[in-house]
Amino acid sequence: MSLTNREIADIFEQIAVMLEIKGEIIHRVLSYRRAGETVRDLPRDLRAIAAENGLTEIDGIGKTLAEKITEMLETGKLEFYERLKGEIPLGLVDVVRINGVGPKKAKLFWKELNITSVTELEAAARAGKLRDLAGMGEKSEKKIIEGIEALARQTGRTPLGIALPAAQAILDQLLKLPGVVEGAIAGSIRRGRPTIGDVDLLVASDDAEPIMQAFVSMDQVGRILGHGPTKSSVELLNGLQVDLRILAKERWGTALNYFTGSQAHNIRMRELALEKGLSLNEHAFSPVDASKNIIEDAPKILCNTEEKVYATVGLPWIAPELREDSGEIEAAQAEKLPNLITLADIQADLHMHTLWSDGRNSVREMAEAALERGRRYIVITDHSQYSAIANGLSAERLLEQQEEVRLVDADMRPFRVFHGVEMDIRSDGSLDYPDEVLVQLDFVIASLHMSLRQERSVITQRVLNAIQNPHVDLIGHPRGQLLPDREPADLDMDAVFAAAQKHGTALEINANPRRLDLSAEYARRAIELGIPLAIDTDAHAPEQMDLLHFGVLTARRGWVPAASVINTWPVEQFIEWTKKRGR
Secondary structure, three states: OOOOHHHHHHHHHHHHHHHHHHOOOHHHHHHHHHHHHHHHHOOOOHHHHHHOOOHHHOOOOOHHHHHHHHHHHHHOOOHHHHHHHHHOOOHHHHHHOOOOOOHHHHHHHHHHHOOOOHHHHHHHHHOOOOOOOOOOOHHHHHHHHHHHHHHHHOOOOEEHHHHHHHHHHHHHHHHOOOOOOEEEEOHHHHOOOOEEOOEEEEEEOOOHHHHHHHHHOOOOEEEEEEEOOOEEEEEEOOOOEEEEEEEOHHHHHHHHHHHHOOHHHHHHHHHHHHHOOEEEOOOOEEEEOOOOOEOOOOOOEOOOOHHHHHHHOOOOOOOHHHOOOOOHHHHHHOOOOOOEOOHHHOOEEOOEOOOOOOOOOOHHHHHHHHHHOOOOEEEEOOEEOOOHHHOOEOHHHHHHHHHHHHHHHHHHOOOEEEEEEEEEEOOOOOEOOOHHHHOOOOEEEEEOOOOOOOOHHHHHHHHHHHHHOOOOOEEEOOOOOEOOOEOOOOOOHHHHHHHHHHHOOEEEEEOOOOOOEOOHHHHHHHHHOOOOEEEEOOEOOHHHHHHHHHHHHHHHHOOOEHHHEHHHOOHHHHHHHHHHOOO
8 A cells, every 4th residue: 555645754754763773874864854854744745746757856855765755655665664673663763752862862771671662661760760771860760751741741733834834835726726716724823823733724715616626636635534515624645634614705704703713712702792782603793682592584794804803893803813812802992902023024034054053055145045035134143062963163163154254244235244153051051152252243142952851940040141141142942842842941931031131131932833932922921021032033044034934923922013023123223232232
């Protein structure tokens, strides 16, 4: 039986982990890992691509990997994978997913205690059998138990970075079909939640049948879960479920409102409608009697726009990202809805990497790519020396890089290229460069990358040490989360906010959809305290600059206005802000 894209991606990603446990060279590991990511994100069925002899045209798929894909498509299995499972227990792949357990520790547990599954590891940890192993201890054992508990809490929801592009690709195809008047992504994607369950799509049309048939026949569809005249559900090749509803244009507003808002927001909307003698559902407003029963023969109020829906209950339109019943109804009633930041407000990107560390392009290429995307200035912030795995810069290399940055800056004016660094906050709480190096930079980011499972007081103090340093301007991805696999560090965020407020240090909303850190909830708290924010891409290649909208979505969920975000400022204001911080 031929395998699906998702199944082939799973096999490649499992191979990458097993090769890493085996101790293979990192380049071989990365080739399989990247192949898995590429296949998982493909908008077309691999069978169709293979039929066109186009496998080697896929980015990152060379002759060897193409042959392995062909083998899986033709036989339903991969002999190399089967042999590898004979060498490395497959259960260790799940063990590596636990926070605090990498390939080396997984191999240690396997070789020393014959542990080949998460269940066996948990039993050994709770029995105190891990602490005496090399490189372990009681604290490490406790962290592994916490990591196993965190893994159990994972919901299986899909990261926004996967769901939104997949949904947009399908919607773009639907919008090209004859008879489609309007279309939209609804649900938690439209609200910008960091992870989602299913994809909700809406289309307005008076001719549903051919549109629905085109939908269930798309190349991305792995199987049809349900097929009706106005609603169908499919499972994509990547495993994501997509529901499509087709409705008349005159009912567009009520449907889009209903299928966008959270359950709590929709309940509030229905309550407001009842106060005005109306019942609200996804189709229309219906008059009700004194007992709240719908008056069947009374004319219904149809809404072709969301603005009309909100106006009918006495409210101004509320941005989708706010529809969580977290105060937006009250703010709308008081005419105090925030003027949310937009993508067009962003003038700069303050966090990006180049060939000097682990990026894929030169300083000039990253600057030119930013200029093409409408940015007016950037900061080059390669990794510091502590990040050896990321080819971090020694102090000497950092200052060598500054010469190149200054040359590019001079060539490209009035576009500005500033020189900074993403400096590690070390495990012991110290910073990766002394002040005499930091003072020579235009902008300094301090970030947590290592030892993220330290106990709260220890890891919080590390961040406070960075905030209190007058040369640190921004704390990058403050809680260190990676969606959906790595839970955030256990920081005392009240202490972090108090220190940032006192020292005027900015906090980052990292726009990479695997991070989205700060989260919306913490971003909202930060602006309430007057703490400046930055929305950055952390780009390691030009195309990653296009992830900026994920950060903006997160900021909008956090009620963030443009004025609170330092990279919305004109370059003169940005320079002045850094100078006031002692530069």
